[in-house]
Amino acid sequence: MKAFIRELQDRVLAGGEISFDEAMRLASIEKREEGDLLLDAAHEIVKRFRPSQPDLCSLINAKSYLCSEDCGFCSQSSRFKTGVKKYPLLSPDEVLQAAKRSEANNIQSFCVVTSGETLSDPEFERVLETFRRLSAETNLRLDGSLGNLTAEQIRKLKKAGLRRFNHNLQCSREFYPSIVSTHTYDERKGTLDFLKENGVEICSGGIFGMGETREDRINFAFELKEYPLHCLPINILNPRPGTPLEGQAPMDPFEAVKTIAIFRFIHPKANIKLAGGRELNLGAYFQEKALRGGADGLVVGGYLTTDGNPVEEDRAMLEHAGFADAGKRNCCMEPTATQTTP
Numbered sequence: 001m002k003a004f005i006r007e008l009q010d011r012v013l014a015g016g017e018i019s020f021d022e023a024m025r026l027a028s029i030e031k032r033e034e035g036d037l038l039l040d041a042a043h044e045i046v047k048r049f050r051p052s053q054p055d056l057c058s059l060i061n062a063k064s065y066l067c068s069e070d071c072g073f074c075s076q077s078s079r080f081k082t083g084v085k086k087y088p089l090l091s092p093d094e095v096l097q098a099a100k101r102s103e104a105n106n107i108q109s110f111c112v113v114t115s116g117e118t119l120s121d122p123e124f125e126r127v128l129e130t131f132r133r134l135s136a137e138t139n140l141r142l143d144g145s146l147g148n149l150t151a152e153q154i155r156k157l158k159k160a161g162l163r164r165f166n167h168n169l170q171c172s173r174e175f176y177p178s179i180v181s182t183h184t185y186d187e188r189k190g191t192l193d194f195l196k197e198n199g200v201e202i203c204s205g206g207i208f209g210m211g212e213t214r215e216d217r218i219n220f221a222f223e224l225k226e227y228p229l230h231c232l233p234i235n236i237l238n239p240r241p242g243t244p245l246e247g248q249a250p251m252d253p254f255e256a257v258k259t260i261a262i263f264r265f266i267h268p269k270a271n272i273k274l275a276g277g278r279e280l281n282l283g284a285y286f287q288e289k290a291l292r293g294g295a296d297g298l299v300v301g302g303y304l305t306t307d308g309n310p311v312e313e314d315r316a317m318l319e320h321a322g323f324a325d326a327g328k329r330n331c332c333m334e335p336t337a338t339q340t341t342p
């Protein structure tokens with residue numbers, strides 16, 4: 001296995017790719033010593049392909065709960081009694097105020113997030129106006145996570161100042177129907193296709209630990225390969241009370257960090273961020289292992305409906321893991337807010 005890992009590492013470092021079967025062989029690693037070799041190799045790939053890039057961002061949950069979809073992991077679905085805060089779409093003024101607070105705190109990027117798979121026409125017009133105002137009245141880089149959009153809507157948002165769009169594919173095509181019945185995998189991918197065609201930067205990742213198999217996770221990594229990802233957030237299920245997955249058994253942390261390392265072999269240039277559920281599932285020890293084994297950033301400051309570690313603790317962990325420019329590798333969230341963005 002040692003020679004195999006080395007061979008793949010050398011290939012990726014030279015600009016080559018690994019195959020599905022090779023990724024599955026890596027996924028079959030059970031011995032901790034071999035897992036550590038895999039993580040070391042993934043870290044070498046980070047060092048080669050992920051030079052420091054400024055990436056300090058904040059987020060506002062501009063519409064909470066009230067979603068008619070049935071994603072089994074999500075506490076914002078109105079089909080589940082989860083007790084999360086609910087409110088309709090915020091006004092442009094309310095979002096602008098939050099953006100200006102972020103700007104005053106030296107944050108460079110600001111992401112507008114809404115619950116729900118699609119926005120109604122009036123909601124979309126309101127969001128468009130919000131982006132126009134943010135463009136005119138701040139110097140922030142503007143990102144969005146607004147569910148499925150048409151190509152026309154993406155073009156309008158881009159014209160209004162949208163730079164990057166978060167749209168998580170969540171898991172493999174094969175596993176998707178096990179967690180969602182109200183929309184299809186291809187609908188999710190359709191939005192990613194529109195983003196790609198229109199030159200909008202793509203942030204897309206997903207969630208481990210929903211009951212999927214190893215093969216599902218590797219299939220998922222290869223589905224994401226169709227897109228030029230700037231950012232690949234990895235959530236690990238934090239089972240929320242009231243959701244269908246509330247009783248899901250926790251994922252083995254070694255399996256999680258090993259898989260993140262394999263994702264690095266498959267996505268050598270993406271900003272792979274540990275996101276929701278990392279504190280619960282990985283603890284400090286395995287988070288740091290992941291940051292020394294393929295991941296190169298954190299979503300910090302809490303998630304849409306759950307809290308995270310204090311930001312300073314996360315910065316210290318990043319620095320301890322060897323990221324000297326820790327302040328620039330995070331993605332901070334306004335603490336208003338699911339475990340994962342829609």
Ligand code: SF4
Nearest residue numbers: 067069071074116342
């Ligand atoms: S993930 Fe998005 S679409 Fe699915 S239930 Fe949650 S808010 Fe709705």
